[in-house]
Amino acid sequence: MNQRLLDLGLPGILENPDHLAALTDEQIDELAAIRDEAADALDQDESNADLIDTIYLAHMTLSSALFLRAIASDVEIPDLPAxxxxxxxWGGGLLLSCDADSVREIIAPRQTLDVLTKAGLPAKADPELTFSLPPTRLSDMVELAEDEVDDASSKEFFSTFWKIGETDDGDVLCLDERADCAVVLLDAEWGYYAQQFVNSSIGHLLQCLEAWRVLEQDDANEIGDAIERFERAVDRIDPRALTEGAFWFDMMAMLEEEDEE
Incomplete structure (x- = not known):
């Protein structure tokens, strides 16, 4: 294994969520550097198994650490309205909800179930997201490993996720039962194991989608001003969504990069 990964405590820290959530900014940066350097080296040596393992382990650790950091954040989560x-x-397209019987197996807070059955989600919404209710257990949808041990482990992992939507790239948006049904994005390119925090709940997601819709309609002369208004809106809605590596954090970073070009 890569010595720098060993120095960070891998692979042992992968079994310790508290340790992962407590990684420092410097350790997070080191994981990203290890992954990116290995990826650059792989361009010159595409069959190097050690480099492939390094990229995979560094990226999985990084994504898990950032997700857990958001979940473990001590910022106060604003209460949802009814x-x-x-x-x-909501000012966008028609919201599609589901009946109570279709969500009875989901282990979720009452508010989450209320949003699913009494509010719902749009069929489509920017930034390029498609939604489908009722939620579907992810373990019933993904192709699991053939090995019996890996199959059991994968089934246990994916059984806590309920798919509610996806991106144009095929990444899936899920409710995560292990995190009080926070909304998480699972990366298809990484076998749906790499995870990214999106929102503290499906209700907070709907509010952030509305904030994004308003951002797109903002007629401000300076995009920077519109981005600032969006950031303030998300901070009021769900401040955990602005932690480093979270979905809305990355969307804001993308807008800022486009503004600078």
Whole structure:
């Protein structure tokens, strides 16, 4: 194994969520550097198994650490308004909900179930997301490993995720039962194991989608001003969504890069 990964405590820290969540900014940066340097080297040696293993382990550790850092954040999560209020505050296309019987197996807070059954989600919404309700257990959808041990482990891992949507790239948006049904994005390119924090709940997701819709309609002369308004809106809605590596954090970074070009 890569010595720098060993120095960071791998692979042992992968079994310790508290340790992963507590990685410092310097350790996070080191993981990203190890991954990127190995990826550059792989361009020159495409069959190097050690480099492939290094990239995989560094990226999985990095994505898990950033996700857990968001989940473990001690920032206060604003209360959600009632589902009916969420519906009235949504200015986009028709919201599609599901019946209570279709979500009875999901281990979720009452508010999450209320949003699913009394508010819902749009069929499509920017940034290029497609939604489908009722949620579907991810373990019933993904192709699991053939090895019996890996199969059991994968099934256990994916059984806690309920798919509610996907991106144009095929990444899936899920409710994560292990995190009180926070919304997480699972990366298809990494076998759906690499995870990214999106929102603290499906209700907070709907509010952030509305903030993004407003951002796209903002007629400000300076895109920087519109981005600042969006950031303030997300901070009011769900401050955990602005932690490093989170979905909305990355979307803002993308907008800022485009503004600088």
């Amino acid at each position: 589902a009916q209020v969420l519906v009235r505050s």
